[in-house]
Amino acid sequence: MNKLNRRKFLFSLGVGLGVIGIHRLGYFNLRKTIPDLSVNGKRLIIIHLKGGNDGLFTLAPRNNDTIITHRRTLMREIQNGIDWGNDLILNKELKDFVDLAQKGWFSIIPNVGYPNPTGSHFVSERVWASGYLPGEKSTTTGWIGRLIDENKLVINDYNQTAISFTNDKQLIYAGKINQGKNWNWNPNFESELKYMINNNSNRFNNHDVVLKELKNSYELIQLLKDVEPYPGYPKTGLGNNLAIIRSIIGNNKPFKVFHLVHGSYDTHQWQAPRLNQLYNELGQCLKTFAYDLDKMDEWNNTQVLIYSEFGRTINENSNGGTDHGTAGPVFALGGEQIYTSFINLEPIYEIYNRYNTPMLKHQVDFRDVFNTVMNEWLI
Numbered sequence: 001m002n003k004l005n006r007r008k009f010l011f012s013l014g015v016g017l018g019v020i021g022i023h024r025l026g027y028f029n030l031r032k033t034i035p036d037l038s039v040n041g042k043r044l045i046i047i048h049l050k051g052g053n054d055g056l057f058t059l060a061p062r063n064n065d066t067i068i069t070h071r072r073t074l075m076r077e078i079q080n081g082i083d084w085g086n087d088l089i090l091n092k093e094l095k096d097f098v099d100l101a102q103k104g105w106f107s108i109i110p111n112v113g114y115p116n117p118t119g120s121h122f123v124s125e126r127v128w129a130s131g132y133l134p135g136e137k138s139t140t141t142g143w144i145g146r147l148i149d150e151n152k153l154v155i156n157d158y159n160q161t162a163i164s165f166t167n168d169k170q171l172i173y174a175g176k177i178n179q180g181k182n183w184n185w186n187p188n189f190e191s192e193l194k195y196m197i198n199n200n201s202n203r204f205n206n207h208d209v210v211l212k213e214l215k216n217s218y219e220l221i222q223l224l225k226d227v228e229p230y231p232g233y234p235k236t237g238l239g240n241n242l243a244i245i246r247s248i249i250g251n252n253k254p255f256k257v258f259h260l261v262h263g264s265y266d267t268h269q270w271q272a273p274r275l276n277q278l279y280n281e282l283g284q285c286l287k288t289f290a291y292d293l294d295k296m297d298e299w300n301n302t303q304v305l306i307y308s309e310f311g312r313t314i315n316e317n318s319n320g321g322t323d324h325g326t327a328g329p330v331f332a333l334g335g336e337q338i339y340t341s342f343i344n345l346e347p348i349y350e351i352y353n354r355y356n357t358p359m360l361k362h363q364v365d366f367r368d369v370f371n372t373v374m375n376e377w378l379i
Contacts, residue, residue: 113362
């Protein structure tokens with residue numbers, strides 16, 4: 001497998017560097033011994049299926065006349081899928097998850113959402129990232145960011161334990177103490193950053209936070225620049241990012257939360273071929289990752305939470321796609337089953353009209369899923 005050079009690796013971190021400031025940054029002294037994650041090995045990997053995944057193309061009822069009537073073409077596409085029990089069909093391109101499910105490593109939480117959804121990407125992404133409903137509270141902080149603010153995700157004395165593989169700052173990591181900012185990578189970023197720290201300290205005398213952020217960023221680069229993608233993963237964006245996470249875990253780097261984005265799942269047209277390709281990639285990458293971590297005896301220390309900001313309409317449109325909907329499935333993976341209240345939860349397809357369009361009512365509140373992750377796993 002071709003190895004990423006340092007610049008490409010750092011860019012793939014969103015320059016996560018992208019997460020500098022997005023999560024709470026403690027001063028990072030690299031002369032200290034990097035803590036072994038076995039001190040508190042539980043880690044969470046969050047994958048956002050950006051754009052709105054069609055849950056009814058993921059896992060569909062075989063004989064629901066209402067749903068079949070509203071999406072005849074898409075239902076024909078999924079009819080040759082995998083028998084999931086309870087008269088449900090799993091999309092055939094998610095076949096790699098079947099093996100994981102048989103081991104007790106994979107489950108689907110059906111029809112997850114929140115009350116009175118708007119169908120807006122912007123609003124729904126903020127709801128899921130902040131953990132607050134629209135208008136409920138200020139959405140300037142994220143649910144992971146608040147945990148970091150409260151020192152709930154510290155490894156020894158390290159507070160810099162969350163990293164994002166995106167090119168823009170993520171609300172999910174934003175806290176009140178340190179607001180996130182995004183830095184785009186360029187070839188001279190590391191040397192320019194070092195120059196700024198060494199030659200402009202006087203300019204930052206009254207801006208300790210700025211200087212601290214610069215130092216944190218430079219030292220994070222030093223910590224991670226020796227990390228290379230682990231071989232054997234699919235050569236895709238998601239596969240590469242999971243390969244990097246595998247190397248970070250294998251090298252005992254002090255991170256507890258990883259955030260990735262996959263997609264786009266916003267399938268207003270040509271939905272079947274687009275989602276089939278995304279599902280195939282998702283399954284291959286996660287199966288490789290799960291088996292790899294199991295060989296390391298680290299899979300029992302890992303939870304993967306996969307969600308999308310909303311589902312799609314029950315109606316298919318004239319372009320072979322669907323439009324913005326409401327509830328959708330959440331995928332939960334890990335060596336230890338923590339979602340006991342959601343295991344084998346049979347989907348309930350309760351339909352209501354919104355704007356004269358049939359929509360799927362949510363069955364599980366996303367906040368209950370997040371509370372399970374926090375209370376049963378992270379803290």
